[in-house]
Amino acid sequence: xxxxxxxxxxxxxxxxxxxxxxxxxxxxxxxxxxxxxxxxxxxxxxxxxxxxxxxxxxxxxxxxxxxxxxxxxxxxxxxxxxxxxxxxxxxxxxxxxxxxxxxxxxxxxxxxxxxxxxxxxxxxxxxxxxxxxxxxxxxxxxxxxxxxxxxxxxxxxxxxxxxxxxxxxxxxxxxxxxxxxxxxxxxxxxxxxxxxxxxxxxxxxxxxxxxxxxxxxxxxxxxxxxxxxxxxxxxxxxxxxxxxxxxxxxxxxxxxxxxxxxxxxxxxxxxxxxxxxxxxxxxxxxxxxxxxxxxxxxxxxxxxxxxxxxxxxxxxxxxxxxx
Numbered sequence: 001x002x003x004x005x006x007x008x009x010x011x012x013x014x015x016x017x018x019x020x021x022x023x024x025x026x027x028x029x030x031x032x033x034x035x036x037x038x039x040x041x042x043x044x045x046x047x048x049x050x051x052x053x054x055x056x057x058x059x060x061x062x063x064x065x066x067x068x069x070x071x072x073x074x075x076x077x078x079x080x081x082x083x084x085x086x087x088x089x090x091x092x093x094x095x096x097x098x099x100x101x102x103x104x105x106x107x108x109x110x111x112x113x114x115x116x117x118x119x120x121x122x123x124x125x126x127x128x129x130x131x132x133x134x135x136x137x138x139x140x141x142x143x144x145x146x147x148x149x150x151x152x153x154x155x156x157x158x159x160x161x162x163x164x165x166x167x168x169x170x171x172x173x174x175x176x177x178x179x180x181x182x183x184x185x186x187x188x189x190x191x192x193x194x195x196x197x198x199x200x201x202x203x204x205x206x207x208x209x210x211x212x213x214x215x216x217x218x219x220x221x222x223x224x225x226x227x228x229x230x231x232x233x234x235x236x237x238x239x240x241x242x243x244x245x246x247x248x249x250x251x252x253x254x255x256x257x258x259x260x261x262x263x264x265x266x267x268x269x270x271x272x273x274x275x276x277x278x279x280x281x282x283x284x285x286x287x288x289x290x291x292x293x294x295x296x297x298x299x300x301x302x303x304x305x306x307x308x309x310x311x312x313x314x315x316x317x318x319x320x321x322x323x
Contacts, residue, residue, distance in 0.1 A: 023071065024078040034063045038079055039071030045088075045131055052136040053317055060321045067103065069096045076103065082320055085112040088128030088231065090224045110320045113313070115228045124312055125228065132232035133239070140307050147303040151296045153241035156213065161283060162245070163212055164219035165191040165200065173247060173268055177219050180272065181245070184280045187219065212240035216289060217279065221266065222248030230254050234263070238297045243282070243289070245275075257302040262295040 030037045034057035035050045046066050050057075057064060067076050067085045076083070085103040089096045091114065102112040104120060113126040134146055162181055166174050166189070178187045178194060190200035190211060204211040212218050218237040222229060230253040237244035238258075246253065247266045264279060266272055282289040 017074075020072055020074040021078070024075045027071075027075065034058070036063065036065050038065060038067045038076055039073075040066060040068045041070045045128075048131045048136040049084075049086075052314075053321075056318055056321050062321050064321075067109075069099045073098050073103075076106065079108075083109050083111075084317075084320075085109055086126075087114045088131075090115070090222075090226050090229045092226050093224045111316055115230065116226070117228045124309070124316060126309055126313055127228070127230055129230060129232040129235045130306070130309065133235050134306070134310075138310065140303075140310075143307050143310065144303045147298055147306065150235070150238055151298040151302070152294075153239060153297065154213075155241050155290075155293050158214060158216045158241075160188060160214045160216070161185040162217035162219060162279075163188045163190065163197075163215040163242075164194070165189075165208060165211070166193040166219075167191050168193055170223050171268075173221050173266075174219065177221065177245065177247075177266055180276060181217075181219070181279060184276065184283060188215070208236060209240045212237065212242050215240075215242050216283065216293075217245055217264070218242035219245045221246060224248075225250060225268070227252075234258070238262075241293065243292060245279070256305045257298055259296055259299050262292065262297045 027038050028036065030040075032046060033050055033054070035046060037046055040046060049064070049066060053064070062082060064082045064084055065079050067079060067083060069087050069089050069091065087096070087099060087102065091097060091099045091102065102114050102116070102123060103109045104112055104122060109122060112120070112123045114123070115125065115127040117125060133150070134143060138146070162185070164174065164178060164187060169175050174193065178189065181187055188197040189195055190197045200206060200208070200211045218240065220233040220237045222231060222233065225248055227250055230249050234244055234246055234248070234253055243262070243264055245264045245266055247268055251265045251267070252260075264275060266275055282292060
């Protein structure tokens with residue numbers, strides 16, 4: 001590298017560092033009570049943490065920095081104080097792959113939370129769907145009650161065949177599934193992607209679960225495939241009482257929680273004629289589909305697995321705040 005190239009590189013790095021500092025300064029004012037957000041996404045997900053740990057934060061008088069994947073990683077190098085990293089995204093695929101280490105290379109990170117299975121004293125598997133399915137103030141009794149509701153959701157009359165709510169199709173799988181299943185009957189697509197149904201908005205006020213309760217099946221594959229990467233999609237289908245048509249987590253989603261017999265699994269890039277025959281048979285046979293709809297969606301002991309994740313999170317957060 002000659003002098004001119006070195007000078008250009010230096011100027012580029014200075015410019016990038018200046019942008020990082022500006023971004024950090026802008027985000028450092030994003031304060032919500034005892035919590036500040038960095039690279040967080042536009043949702044109220046942070047409220048889950050602030051509500052669950054409100055009393056502990058008040059008691060210790062400390063603040064907590066919640067960090068995520070939606071921005072320049074270098075910004076997080078400047079965050080001081082208690083630093084909790086949380087990702088609901090698959091960090092092994094772009095555009096989030098710079099966070100594949102869950103920020104654990106950063107020694108200042110007190111706790112990292114995500115979907116993946118691995119051991120680290122500063123990491124806890126705490127997938128995003130838990131924030132969707134359980135209130136932040138949930139006790140063990142609340143979790144037991146919610147699991148019972150998910151295990152045997154209300155099965156009312158379902159006049160419509162199959163629905164999908166999706167905003168995009170990053171790997172082309174959703175289009176394939178819809179096209180294949182439409183050989184049986186029409187699929188209602190209420191999201192931005194393949195949109196052909198306005199009723200989610202016009203009849204149900206954008207209440208996803210209420211909309212899905214009209215359907216026998218819900219197409220709900222993940223955006224990508226990694227062990228443990230399970231989002232709210234599968235659990236929303238279960239909560240609505242649909243039969244999920246699912247792909248993700250190598251088709252072994254939450255093996256201690258989900259009853260696989262209550263899910264129809266799609267195989268990406270494979271011949272799914274047996275899957276289509278099953279869906280067709282269920283759709284044509286009220287008796288068979290009723291039997292499947294009434295299978296327990298969660299395994300025995302699912303509430304114990306979930307409560308243990310809550311208990312470990314509480315223990316780790318309290319220990320950080322009190323240290």
